[in-house]
Amino acid sequence: MARYLVTGGCGFIGSHLIERLLAAGHKVRVLDDLSTGKRENLSDGVPVTVGDVADADAVRAAMAGEDGEGVDGCFHLAAVASVDRSREAWLETHHANLSGTIAVFDAARRANPAGPVPVIYASSAAVYGDNPNMPLTEDAATRPLSAYGADKLGCELHARVADGVHGVPTAGFRFFNVYGPRQDPKSPYSGVISIFAGRIARGEPITVNGDGEQVRDFIFVKDLVRYLTAAMGHPQPGAPVYNVCTGRPTSVNRLAEVLADLSGRPLDRRYGPARPGDIRTSIGDPTRLVAAFGMSCDTPLEDGLRQTLAWL
Ligand code: NAD
Ligand code: UD2
Incomplete structure (x- = not known):
């Protein structure tokens, strides 16, 4: 202890x-x-x-x-x-x-x-x-x-x-x-997954900033x-x-589609202006992490999203 x-x-x-x-x-x-x-x-x-x-x-x-x-x-x-x-x-x-x-x-x-x-x-x-x-x-x-x-x-x-x-x-x-249960879905400063998950689950529209083809490593x-x-x-x-990181890229568009699919709700997606200073692509290389700790970030995105939706 x-x-x-x-x-x-x-x-x-x-x-x-x-x-x-x-x-x-x-x-x-x-x-x-x-x-x-x-x-x-x-x-x-x-x-x-x-x-x-x-x-x-x-x-x-x-x-x-x-x-x-x-x-x-x-x-x-x-x-x-x-x-x-x-x-x-x-x-x-x-x-x-x-x-x-x-x-x-x-x-x-x-x-x-x-x-x-x-x-x-x-x-x-x-x-x-x-x-x-x-x-x-x-x-x-x-x-x-x-x-x-x-x-x-x-x-x-x-x-x-x-x-x-x-x-x-x-x-x-x-x-x-980072995403998962307890990430505040109501805060405008929250991560995209919690914002989208909360809105889709409530049947509200989501706003994609820019064309939605920017990618992140969730x-x-x-x-x-x-x-x-x-x-x-x-x-x-x-x-x-x-x-x-996982080393796996997911676009914001794809994320919205998977969340709608998992929650069984129609996707009401609107496109707004790109966020000023938004990074287009962010993907990490986990090699050093895995070598040092002998484990990878292995929860598949769909599983993690299911747990996030279940918490809402
Ligand atoms: P969070 O906002 O949920 O947690 C931050 C916590 O720090 C909150 O409980 C907040 O009340 C507290 N806090 C803020 N300012 C403080 C202050 N001046 N004194 C004492 N407490 C204060 O955010 P999180 O996502 O849990 O982030 C945790 C850490 O991970 C942060 O250092 C953040 O920068 C880092 N981080 C988060 C992400 C992500 O994707 N969520 C990505 C990169 C880094
Ligand atoms: C995340 C972290 C930040 C920092 C950074 C590292 C959060 C909240 N922020 O910023 O702390 O560590 O990574 O590079 O986790 N988006 C939409 N619609 C929305 C909300 C977001 O399209 O309603 C887009 C947004 O424009 C961006 C992507 O989703 O292209 C991810 O946005 P984010 O705010 O979740 O995270 P990011 O990468 O800006």
Whole structure:
């Protein structure tokens, strides 16, 4: 049994991670400002501190725990997870997304008398920006187009400092497009799958941005959280980063058709203007991920979509 702090634990991905940690018998506590996360995403009894991850005192206190028992590691997922929000609220999202990450690394170096504790953190495929070299390997050039992507790249650079200068072991995961139950279908900042699934299930029209032939690499959330827990179990030196992806492309048009088919509803699809700055193609190469962890993101899209629809 280990004790972990999960920042952003009330969110979509955090809540699945916590489910897995609790099932394995670990003790978990959460730091979350509840800006998009919800307590209802977690089972009763998981202690939640409501606070800002960019508040260094709040992070230190959350790592120490109420009884001062400390932690064995931190999963850092708290962030403003929307590219659009990072355009609208540049400085505010920067505080959460980059300063918040530095606050976590900083607290991790003094979290235990025995020494620094590992931090497993969420990066993003957004670090690649418009790099056209598909599928993207971790060595592909990073050229973020958004404040969100720039801050996630900043997290990776500071992870190298955390590791090299302060002895904090880290692992960063460049999530591609994550989907699954508990991704908010009502938020305009949510992922395309939850938005489409919610609207199709309610018999409402969907809007495809642009021609719908843009493609994404969709990963099911339950596949993803296995890597986070595995990385915590085997911290590696050198601040490694890993793509979390399937290597399989799906267009937005195809996604809409499969969702309509699975939910048994007619597809009312309308086409709107392309989203400014939208990336045309995003496909990751999972080779490094599979080599390091010995497992791939293997839930077929249809299965993951069925589970997502069943949750609505
Ligand atoms: P989410 O919005 O459901 O979860 C983020 C959580 O962080 C929420 O509970 C929110 O309340 C909390 N939070 C936000 N700002 C905070 C702050 N300043 N202080 C404390 N808590 C704060 O989003 P998610 O999809 O679960 O994302 C989790 C992580 O994965 C994020 O770091 C995100 O950038 C990253 N990510 C997600 C995707 C995706 O496809 N969903 C893709 C790439 C990366
Ligand atoms: C996702 C992540 C982002 C970042 C990025 C990495 C979400 C919400 N965002 O951004 O955090 O990590 O990947 O590159 O998961 N679309 C429509 N209609 C809609 C909604 C979306 O056509 O109603 C299109 C959208 O224009 C885009 C595609 O669907 O072409 C995917 O959009 P998204 O917002 O789900 O994800 P993305 O790839 O912009």
